[in-house]
Amino acid sequence: MEDGTKDRLNIGMSDHYTSEMTARDQRHFFANENGDPLHAAFDKKRVVHPGAMGRPLAPERINEAWAKVMAKEGKKEKRAAYFHIPFCETHCLFCGFYLNPFKAGEEENRYVDYVIQELEMVADARFINAHPFHAVYLGGGTPTALSAGNLLRLLRAIKKYLPLANDCEVTVEGRIHHFSDDKVCACIEGGVNRFSIGVQSFDTHVRRKMGRIETGEEVAERLRCIDSLDQTATIIDLIYGLPYQTMEIWEDDVKRYIELGLDGVDLYQLNIFKVGRLEKAARKKLVALPADIKMQADMFAKAVEIMKHARYRRLSMSHWGKTTRERNIYNTLALSGKVCVPFGSGAGGWVDEYLFFQDRSLDSYYQRIDEGNKPIAMAMKQPENNDLFKTLIGQMEQGHCHLKGLGGSYGFKLEEIFLPILEQWEKVGLIKMNDGWIDLTLAGEFWQVNLCQALIDYFTMVISGHPGSPGMFAL
Ligand code: SF4
Structure with missing residues (x-):
């Protein structure tokens, strides 16, 4: 953007730092010291999800890696399965997850047929049957765009082919638009016990500008109706920082959620995807500018204040339960990098030591399955110490981390490794240190992804033998 807009906004936060950190990048480890930490600890969010980059597998080795994993038992820990439904009826302006227009009928049926085939292909695998699945998630895209018949068909196949734990959480994500009674009932009949509905804002003007269809009142009424069935947990997503969403509107969004009395809510910060539709529209001044990072920080703080005042349970940095x-x-398993077996075009997840990404192109997704293969387009082998990183991320999502205990489990003195940056973060007010624990302050919670990424990158730099600290902190 030519007018300095780019510098104001949190654009490009999906840039991902790799573990190849240079001395020049060290400035990313330390927070800014001028300004209050909530607004100015860092210039922008560095990543959407923190983590370390693995090593990509050569395409010809992907099928072999998948077969090797499926022949193992895998760790005995809670695991999830993720099903991607890559269709939407409309393309919302802010969204970076849109893949294909939804076409009811033949194409929808064909897609569900293929996902069921994918399930059949792994149904007898040792890895799949060794331990029960504790969470199943149908995400997208818009799973609720599928017909009632296809939702039920897919849910029944999941139950048939995967060993679900007796208390398995089964979530269908979606939106209110076209989520009719027959679909809600099909989901419940198919074993769904949790709906996660993207609302984003109850303000009709904000909604319409973002390409959402129903009014805020229509959304609230439909949510009341689903909740009144008393059969599922009903969760909604709200986003802060959208164009036209003032602080008053945001406060009203959070309070309207509380009035509805639903089971839980995700309060997400707006991600502006580089060269995405929202960035282009803002650049051409076709929409009002979204909130800048300082305003987003204030919106985060306001939401935390309201949710704490209402005595909701904090389940992660963005998620609250009533x-x-x-x-x-x-979400808890996925955020801490636990096993999440992917199904469907565009799905991704950790399975054993690999992060697998399935083909996003529908044609090649179908073709790979026709050839008898798991439709994986890309695989990364996890980097060294990745289990430590995943546990660290999982703890930081809870607002604290027991560095002493975590380091002890993996053979490192983490409190010593991280001391230079921890001391600086404590000085600027992002964390508090106490007897091997770090606790995030409100500002630390807002910048939590930056802190996590900095810890992972710093650890990698130190342990990989950066001058002056070659492995000196190993126990
Ligand atoms: S917000 Fe949901 S419905 Fe809208 S384009 Fe994105 S995935 Fe589709």
Whole structure:
């Protein structure tokens, strides 16, 4: 953007730093010291999801890697399965996840047929049957765009082919648009016990500008109706920082959620994807500018204040629960890098030591399955120490990390390794240190992804033998 807009906004936060950190990049480890930490600790969010980059597998080795994993038992730990439904009826302006227009009928049936084939292909694998699945998630895209018949067909196949734990959390994500009674009932009949509905904002003007269809009142009424069935946990997503969404509107969004009395809510920061539709529209001044990072920080703080005042349970940095029905198992497992077996075009997930990404192109997704292969387009072998990183990320999502205990489990003195940056973060007000623990302050919670990424990158730099600290902290 030519007018300095780019510098104001949190654009490009999907840039991912690799573990190849140079001395020049060290400035990313330390927070800015001028300005209050909530607004100015860093210039922008560095990543959407923190982590370390693995090594990509050569395409010809992917099928072999998948077969090798499927022949193992895998770790005995809670695991998830993710099903991607890569269709949407409309393309929302802010969204970076849109893949294909939804076409009811033949194409929808064909897609569900292929996902069921994918399930059949792994149904007898040792890895799949060794341990029960504790969470199943149908995400997208828009799973609720599928017909009632296809939702039920897919859910029944999941139950038939995967060993689901008796108390498995089964989530269908979607939107209110065209989520009719017959579909809701089909989901419940198919074993769904959790709906995660993308609302984003209850303000009709904001919604319409973002390409959402129903009014805020229509959305609230439909949510009341689904919730009144009393059969599932009902969760909604709200986004802060959207164009036209003032602080008053955001406060109202959070309060309207509380009035509805639903089981849980995700309060997400707006991601502006590089060269995405929202960035282009903002550049051409076709929409109002989204909130800048300082305003987003204030919106985050306001939401935390409201949710704490209402005594909701904090389940992660962005997720809150009201009732015991909301367990948030899938998100917790996915955020801490646990096994998540991917199904469907565009799905991704960790399985054993690999991160697998399935083909996003529908034609080649179908072709790979026709050839008898798992439709994986890309695979990364996890980097060294990745289990440590995943556990660290999982703990930081809870707002604290027991560095002493975590390091002890993996053979490192993490409190010593991280001391230079921890001391600086404590000085600027991002964390508090206490007897091997670090606790995030409100500002630390807002910048939590930057802190996680900095810890992972710093650890990698130190342990990989950066001058002056070649492995000196190993126990
Ligand atoms: S927000 Fe949901 S419905 Fe809208 S384009 Fe993205 S995935 Fe599709």
